[in-house]
Amino acid sequence: MPTLTYRKALNQALSEEMERDERVMLMGEEVAEYNGAYKVSEGLLKKFGPKRVIDTPISECGFSGLAIGAAMYGLRPVVEFMTWSFSLVAYDQIVNNAAQIRYMSGGQFSIPIVFRGSSGGGLQVGATHSHTPENWYANVPALTVITPAFPDDAKGLLKSAIRSNNPVCFIENEKLYGYEDEVPEGEYLTPIGQACIRREGGDLTVISNSGSTHRALNAVKQLEAEGISGEVIDLRTIKPLDFATIANSVAKTNRVLIVEENKPFAGWGAQVAYQIQRELFDDLDAPVHRVTSLDVPQPYSGKLEQAVLPNEDRIIAAIREVLA
């Protein structure tokens, strides 16, 4: 199977979906002439022209709201946030408009919009640029929240997200843009709301997403040498949560570790931990454990930032605790 980088996979998804449906268009800062701050939109202006690939001024609230209005009217916009950290100035538009208008109108309008962009820490870009916002958006009832970890999922899920008739927060990971892995050729979609078992095992279930899926896989691989067999579930979609895949795995392993880059209080893992103990209580041989970012703002110093992130050392230590 051929390989692609995560960014190239996203690029293909955008290109294919824009070719397929004229109502799909892309707007955001530097997406057109600059070819994208992270090159995700490279070549799209040349292929589709300035009507469909639009450079916006720096005004996330304004252009997010504009895109939502356009979606109400029948377009299918893809809005790029240069990083999801910049979405906060548009939070009112996303939460109060994209996620409420259908309900408030008694079902009269659809909002087929995708907000997408990079997220996550580990690049020493400081506290305001390193957020992992999936929990902030997952708490909003009408939003779908997707966080792909692998290029094949990035492409298949972005295609599905664009075809969804509902508002989607598509949260990419900045550290993964250059990560290369297998991507199927030809037309395919990855199902939204379906988790993926990226590694099978019998001793414990590790549940993760996005950049942390790779940290979890690395940690589990290291422990293989000690005879520890970890099963790693990559959630892919945070909301709606694929609890069935989790339940099947926990029935087999009876122990759970959640690994998430969210800060701990009301991070997505807190919700998953609640559901597991509530519905799979009798399957558990140990309390649900959780490794998150430390509950501090993100520091610039590389040494400090690595300590803040859910690094492999802390994951390995936590796995040992769960198995003890």
Next chain:
Amino acid sequence: MPAADADVKNPKANGSSRLPDLQPQQKVALYRQMLLIRRFEEKARQAYTQLKIKGFCHLYNGQEAVAVGTISVLNPDDAVITAYRDHGHALVRGVDPNACMAELFGKITGCSRGKGGSMHFFDAQKHFYGGHGIVGGQVPLGAGLAFAQKYLGTNRVTLAYMGDGAINQGGVHEAMNLAALWKLPVIFIIENNEYSMGTCIARSSAGDPLTKRAGAFDMAAIQANGMDIDDVRAKTFEAVSLARTESQPTLMEIRTYRYFGHSMSDPGHYRTKEEIESRRKADPIEIYKARLLEQRAATEESLNAIDEETTAIAQAAYDFAEASPEPEVETVFEDIFTPEDQIPEFRPNPRG
């Protein structure tokens, strides 16, 4: 109530580049629309004091000429979006008064199925895009409606209303910049009733008049007297023509006044009874009535008959709302998601 009575069609289609004179029956239709709003709002006020309407209720009394005048120069398929003082705009757009009152009462027969309430009237069929509660939040949406109208080559325009309190929101400036930069066919209309809740213009806004803000974006700006429906019509027509023929936005400031508080919860201590009484002397409906009689466009009897008619419509709406059932509890799980038709449905039961 059909808006067609007072429609002035696309001037290009008519081969006309000025606002056509109205026939007497069209003038009377405008009068009727204003009076319908007035009587509906009075009924809503009564219902609110009877505890049949809850939450927030922002009445439009005094501002009728703005909604009626501006919308009267639109085509039925142009887009209208406004803030939470939206009952008048909805009625002018043709939303059934029964459905409006039922929405206020929170009934399933409401225009938003009881899910929206006073601040969130919507009617997709009538090209009425709401009804929005966050101050200024609807203004970028309005720019987006216009963006889509242009993208799809429809030759339609959007009226995006806001109050004088909204003009200082950041998103409003962002939307204005986008509209001017991208040449969107949107008319931003400030309904300046001089108070944002309890804060008068002088205490909220630097830079007078408010239309000066358009200059920052090289955008056209027009002011109108909101108590004179003919002035509102003439000025809106200029803006709509600019949008339709050149795809350029305009910022309109329409000076008006509200007789009641910001909402039903507002005791209104920030202005005097004398001020309100004095402003009521320039009532837009009375002004237009006098004009129609002077022009012999109608008789006293015919206009009184319209008063009776609109009063009856408002009462009928009240009765309809009262008699309508509330939504079943199960409906809380409806109207959240649009069914998928290009990918498989991926949501489990929202009941959890």
